[in-house]
Amino acid sequence: MTADLVIEAEGLVKHFGATKALQGVDLAVPRGTVLGVLGPNGAGKTTAVRILSTLLVPDAGSARIGGFDVVRDAERVRQAIGLTGQYASVDEDLTGRQNLELFGTLLDLGRAAARRRAGELLEWFDLTGAADRMAKTYSGGMRRRLDLAASLVGSPDVIFLDEPTTGLDPAKREDMWDVVRTLVAGGATVLLTTQYLEEADALADEITVIDHGRVIAHDTPDGLKRVVGGQTLEVRPAHPTDLPRTAAILSEVSSGAVADEIRKGVLAVPVVDDAAMTEAVARLAGAGVPVTELSLHLPSLDEVFFTLTGTAHREEVAA
Amino acid sequence: MTTLLERPRTPITSVTPRPRPFRLVRHSLALAKRSLIKTWRTPEALIDVTLQPVLFLVIFVYIFGGAVAGSTHDYLQFLLPGILAQTIATGCIAIGVNLNTDLAKGIFDRFRSLPVPRSAPLVGAVLGDIVRYLIVTLVTVAIGYLMGFRITTDPLSAIAGCLLAVLFALCLSWLPVFVAMKVRTPGAVQGLMFALIMPLSFASNVFVDATTLPGWMQAFVEVNPLTHLVGAVRGLFLGTPLDGHVWWTLAWCAGFVVCFMPLALRAYRKKV
Numbered sequence: 001m002t003a004d005l006v007i008e009a010e011g012l013v014k015h016f017g018a019t020k021a022l023q024g025v026d027l028a029v030p031r032g033t034v035l036g037v038l039g040p041n042g043a044g045k046t047t048a049v050r051i052l053s054t055l056l057v058p059d060a061g062s063a064r065i066g067g068f069d070v071v072r073d074a075e076r077v078r079q080a081i082g083l084t085g086q087y088a089s090v091d092e093d094l095t096g097r098q099n100l101e102l103f104g105t106l107l108d109l110g111r112a113a114a115r116r117r118a119g120e121l122l123e124w125f126d127l128t129g130a131a132d133r134m135a136k137t138y139s140g141g142m143r144r145r146l147d148l149a150a151s152l153v154g155s156p157d158v159i160f161l162d163e164p165t166t167g168l169d170p171a172k173r174e175d176m177w178d179v180v181r182t183l184v185a186g187g188a189t190v191l192l193t194t195q196y197l198e199e200a201d202a203l204a205d206e207i208t209v210i211d212h213g214r215v216i217a218h219d220t221p222d223g224l225k226r227v228v229g230g231q232t233l234e235v236r237p238a239h240p241t242d243l244p245r246t247a248a249i250l251s252e253v254s255s256g257a258v259a260d261e262i263r264k265g266v267l268a269v270p271v272v273d274d275a276a277m278t279e280a281v282a283r284l285a286g287a288g289v290p291v292t293e294l295s296l297h298l299p300s301l302d303e304v305f306f307t308l309t310g311t312a313h314r315e316e317v318a319a
Numbered sequence: 320m321t322t323l324l325e326r327p328r329t330p331i332t333s334v335t336p337r338p339r340p341f342r343l344v345r346h347s348l349a350l351a352k353r354s355l356i357k358t359w360r361t362p363e364a365l366i367d368v369t370l371q372p373v374l375f376l377v378i379f380v381y382i383f384g385g386a387v388a389g390s391t392h393d394y395l396q397f398l399l400p401g402i403l404a405q406t407i408a409t410g411c412i413a414i415g416v417n418l419n420t421d422l423a424k425g426i427f428d429r430f431r432s433l434p435v436p437r438s439a440p441l442v443g444a445v446l447g448d449i450v451r452y453l454i455v456t457l458v459t460v461a462i463g464y465l466m467g468f469r470i471t472t473d474p475l476s477a478i479a480g481c482l483l484a485v486l487f488a489l490c491l492s493w494l495p496v497f498v499a500m501k502v503r504t505p506g507a508v509q510g511l512m513f514a515l516i517m518p519l520s521f522a523s524n525v526f527v528d529a530t531t532l533p534g535w536m537q538a539f540v541e542v543n544p545l546t547h548l549v550g551a552v553r554g555l556f557l558g559t560p561l562d563g564h565v566w567w568t569l570a571w572c573a574g575f576v577v578c579f580m581p582l583a584l585r586a587y588r589k590k591v
Contacts, residue, residue: 053432078434089425093357105349106435108342134360150429 004031006158006189007052011061014047014213021047023213024061027191029206034180034190036204036221038197040301044213045193046085049162052191053083065158082151085162089147092136096127096146099135100153107154114153121149125179141172148179159183161192165199177202197298201225209308216308228299228307233276235284236266236293243267246289253280266293346439347446350430354447367413368455372406373462379526380466387527392467399463400480400552401525403456404545407488408520410455412512414448415495419505422590438584445492452488456481470556480555483568487548490572493579500586519545544571 007029014022022044029035039045050056052063054074062069068076090099097118104114122131125145130138135146144164151159161180165173180203184190194200200207201221209217209224217224225231233254237246247259247267253276254269262268271277277296284291299307358364379398384391418441421427430440460468460481470477494515499508522539523529529540540546548571550564 055428055431075434078432081432083429083432085425085428087425087428089429091353091357091426092424093360094353098353098356102349102353103429103433106346106430106433106439108345108434147425154433 005029006031006066007035007063007191009048009052009061009063012048012051012058012063013060014044014051014056014058020213022051022058022061025210025213025215027052027063027208027215029189029191031189032184032187033205034184034192034203036200036207037191037193037210038195038200038207038301038304039193039210040195040305043210045210046087046162047213048210049083049085049160049191049193050087053081053160054078055083079154080157082154082156082159083162084148084151084160084164086166087162090135090143090150093134095132095134096122096138096149097131099146099150103150103153109154117153121152125149141168144168144172144176148176152183157188159188159190161190163193163195166195173199195301197224197228197301197304201298209304211305211309224304225298228304229270230298231271231276232268232297232299233271233280234262234266234268234293234295234297235280235291238290238292240265242289245287246284246291249283249287249289250280253283271296343436343439343442346435347442350440350443351447351449354444355450358447358450364413364417365451365454368406368410368451369458371409372402372455372459375402375406376459376462376466383526395463395466395468396557397553398526399459399468400556401523401549403459403484403552404487404548405520405525406455406459407452407484408491408516408545409513410451411448411488411492411495412509412516413451414444414492415499415508415512416505418444418496419499419502419508422499437588441496441583441587445489445496448492449485449489452485455488456484472556472558476555480552483551483555483565484548487544487568487572490575491544493575493583497579497583497586500583500590519543524549544568544575547571 005028007027009025009027012022012025012027025044025048027035027037027048037045037048047056051058052065052070054070054077057071062071064070065077066080068080070077090096091102094102100118100121101114104117105111107114109117119128119131122128125148127142127145127149130142135143138146148161148164164180165176168176177199180190180192190203192200192203204221206218206220207224208215217227219227233250235246235250237243243261243265250259250267250269251257253273254271255273257269259267259269273279277294281294376395376399379402380391380395384394384398388394388397421444427440431437460470495508495512498511502508502511522532522536523543523546524540525545529537529546532540544567547564547567550559550562551568553559554561554564
């Protein structure tokens, strides 16, 4: 018995006809932390979130939110959670404000408090200017913010974010990450699904990797990166003639690893030290090597899966 | 949202939901308001309850009036309660089509993830349609008046007739709501509901005096809920014999709710 697990699931199984969406998934999220559930399309991430948020009843296994069973005490669970996903969304024919006030009323905040809360969230998510426009006129990023605001109306202790940044451009993604950090700083427990190791690494305290409805890895971001490989430093020297000198410098900063030419004119080395990038920049500048590209990458989802399962992951039909 | 970083770290006033009595009523009303806002935003969705009764009245009165009743005015007096009943019954189809469309959208998942009584979204949708039924009643009677229709009883009876029609629509709504939970596409809801409503509206006393129909069909006409609604409205508008039509109509109303509301709610709960 771990006393302070806010989200617990054991052996969740869910089949849709012949599709085995979940085949025994365990999840555990301690209070005030973020669990990143990492997996490709069709891995079962959404099914797991739908079960945890009481939208689906599992075929087998059980789950509890704050100690309340998601099937037997669904009503209590619903009072504690906020859900944002590709599905749980807002009414497009209502304005942003009307949506938030409706959810406030449905959460029994009372008229005045529902109105105040809606104003507060609109302000926080920079939607005040668009508050009285129909949600269907919102841009993709605004819609995502409104969806998230809608799930926060009741100030939930437990927040499910199902692929909150899929389809957002990098700047908007950073904004969303910042929101998540703010929520956690405020004491919320978050379960976040994502297809990006970068996102899980940026936000999560622990990461559960699922594939084909099974957990294939569970670790801290650092632990997972030790297994799947950490960051890769990529450099493109401005002049191809500088490739040998660049390779030598990269090899030094990565303590001896050999730099590969991964694309024509682009060298890459694995780095473990956070200071590697600044050191590389200093040394390249010292040697007078101009570069046109310099970046630090985490392994892509494909690479993660290749390492964990030994097979290249093919796009699944979404379950 | 680039300014988000500058916002206070904990911008959230902690508000704890307070359970209060009559949640179903309050939540249903809140959701009915949502339906009303949507109706208000898409006035073209009111065509079935505005244009349709007008077309039916004009077409039937002026094309068939002379042949069926000898004069268009006599036929108008006879037909108007029938057209009211028919359009109010077909007006119910829209709720099924809308709900079927709505269910596929994220908003219903949102409702299901909130501590809201399971039935509230459906009850709210049904209640929100009261406005549509009031409109159809008003439009039909108003156009009828322009064409020469006259209520020959008293205002109270007339109002009672209108309210009975609206009540009938609210209760009958649970049938299309149930169908909406069971079939896969909005088009299928529309098709199935038309197949159900059309025989009800024609094999009845809506357009002709039922005594002219063949005997086997009269048996159907006599149990047809629309026959009773039309009989009741005719009695209340024109003073024709009520013959228990009001009670039969109320019995049918109760029957629709008792039968289809639980079925619809069960199907809604099961719906993934």
